[in-house]
Amino acid sequence: xxxxxxxxxxxxxxxxxxxxxxxxxxxxxxxxxxxxxxxxxxxxxxxxxxxxxxxxxxxxxxxxxxxxxxxxxxxxxxxxxxxxxxxxxxxxxxxxxxxxxxxxxxxxxxxxxxxxxxxxxxxxxxxxxxxxxxx
Amino acid sequence: xxxxxxxxxxxxxxxxxxxxxxxxxxxxxxxxxxxxxxxxxxxxxxxxxxxxxxxxxxxxxxxxxxxxxxxxxxxxxxxxxxxxxxxxxxxxxxxxxxxxxxxxxxxxxxxxxxxxxxxxxxxxxxxxxxxxxxxxxxxxxxxxxxxxxxxxxxxxxxxxxxxxxxxxxxxxxxxxxxxxxxxxxxxxxxxxxxxxxxxxxxxxxxxxxxxxxxxxxxxxxxxxxxxxxxxxxxxxxxxxxxxxxxxxxxxxxxxxxxxxxxxxxxxxxxxxxxxxxxxxxxxxxxxxxxxxxxxxxxxxxxxxxxxxxxxxxxxxxxxxxxxxxxxxxxxxxxxxxxxxxxxxxxxxxxxxxxxxxxxxxxxxxxxxxxxxxxxxxx
Numbered sequence: 001x002x003x004x005x006x007x008x009x010x011x012x013x014x015x016x017x018x019x020x021x022x023x024x025x026x027x028x029x030x031x032x033x034x035x036x037x038x039x040x041x042x043x044x045x046x047x048x049x050x051x052x053x054x055x056x057x058x059x060x061x062x063x064x065x066x067x068x069x070x071x072x073x074x075x076x077x078x079x080x081x082x083x084x085x086x087x088x089x090x091x092x093x094x095x096x097x098x099x100x101x102x103x104x105x106x107x108x109x110x111x112x113x114x115x116x117x118x119x120x121x122x123x124x125x126x127x128x129x130x131x132x133x134x135x
Numbered sequence: 136x137x138x139x140x141x142x143x144x145x146x147x148x149x150x151x152x153x154x155x156x157x158x159x160x161x162x163x164x165x166x167x168x169x170x171x172x173x174x175x176x177x178x179x180x181x182x183x184x185x186x187x188x189x190x191x192x193x194x195x196x197x198x199x200x201x202x203x204x205x206x207x208x209x210x211x212x213x214x215x216x217x218x219x220x221x222x223x224x225x226x227x228x229x230x231x232x233x234x235x236x237x238x239x240x241x242x243x244x245x246x247x248x249x250x251x252x253x254x255x256x257x258x259x260x261x262x263x264x265x266x267x268x269x270x271x272x273x274x275x276x277x278x279x280x281x282x283x284x285x286x287x288x289x290x291x292x293x294x295x296x297x298x299x300x301x302x303x304x305x306x307x308x309x310x311x312x313x314x315x316x317x318x319x320x321x322x323x324x325x326x327x328x329x330x331x332x333x334x335x336x337x338x339x340x341x342x343x344x345x346x347x348x349x350x351x352x353x354x355x356x357x358x359x360x361x362x363x364x365x366x367x368x369x370x371x372x373x374x375x376x377x378x379x380x381x382x383x384x385x386x387x388x389x390x391x392x393x394x395x396x397x398x399x400x401x402x403x404x405x406x407x408x409x410x411x412x413x414x415x416x417x418x419x420x421x422x423x424x425x426x427x428x429x430x431x432x433x434x435x436x437x438x439x440x441x442x443x444x445x446x447x448x449x450x451x452x453x454x455x456x457x458x459x460x461x462x463x464x465x466x467x468x469x470x471x472x473x474x475x476x477x478x479x480x481x482x483x484x485x486x487x488x489x490x491x492x493x494x495x496x497x498x499x500x501x502x503x504x505x506x507x508x509x510x511x512x513x
Contacts, residue, residue: 125359126360126379130339
């Protein structure tokens, strides 16, 4: 049955970390080329990592956080970000708000406002109610 | 207007059901009683109060052919009420539950009823002629959490359930001596009582409100994550569709035809979902009138409105300075809608009329007859 794709076992965690490191390098180069939205898309792809391993989740969060913080023009971002990314982005915004870090929260709230306008309250519900695919 | 009648029967209604000819309505006004109202000279008058339960009545169903009412309650019991003369006479059905009963539904042939419970079980109850007694048979060990909704397949054998463990399951409820293995039941007739036909793992959070389409070919249920799921070919190789929508989650669904589903829930306004020719389901529109939503200020007011709802204020939030937008967006219900019941005219496969009730204590009757844009899906 569709839905669960099965969680990767712990010995695969290394492979996931390697993939996240590769993603991180790609994001850095995209940011150097002033393509913050492309960087965010890259960061959100393959997220959340399909594992319960906390190391993988926090490694991925660091990468997504880097991309979120690089967004300057929020309205411009939404003109080129496809709706398929909305649900996962919302999850990471709540992760950002849970850190309590001032600049992170400011940035996440700014995007949150626009994202709610775009994707509706359903998007918030989807990110809060999913206890399986946590970020 | 799609809504043709609005009745304020109580402060809050947990569930409701109609008599076979729709001249009477039974509902629970959020306490241990069931009130029956009858339409007398254009006015609804209370004619009976069924008092037997000790706690909130969570489910009512009124059988069409045998004219029996079944009620279930948080007190873990169920009663079947028979009309004798002017009175309704209750028969206790011992469900053997150790948690609240949450929902109830008569089977299509009305010889069984199913009760979902907080004890992670489903009770299938049937009448034993020799003992003059309703017997409850339990489906155990399959659900990992409370059963929130039950729905009978038209073949009288298959039962779909949703649960707060997020799953939707389909069981066989074949009972020897009650059901016969005739041709009408198809392959479903070969399974034993309590056998699980399928488990659907589409939702990652609570699931509510399951229904079969009139033919029994499609199954629809909702998740608390603002998603609705449609499953075709329920069996070894099901095909599933997931529709995410932008508003608050649904609590219950109803098939109006094979290709149209009405969903009701926390958004206070029924939503219409329809399948186009290729069978692809999409959200079509809201059924009640609704002001256009675009400005960001509206979302601010929606948040405080949601807080207002959270604290049981159905009119408007106190901390809301934009009162004009806080009245639930032109909708007829002012609070969460928790049940939707078809108003079926005998013999027709599609029914355009149905009623909804919710935490605002209103019962609203809707008719899709004059909704031109929806007629192609009927």
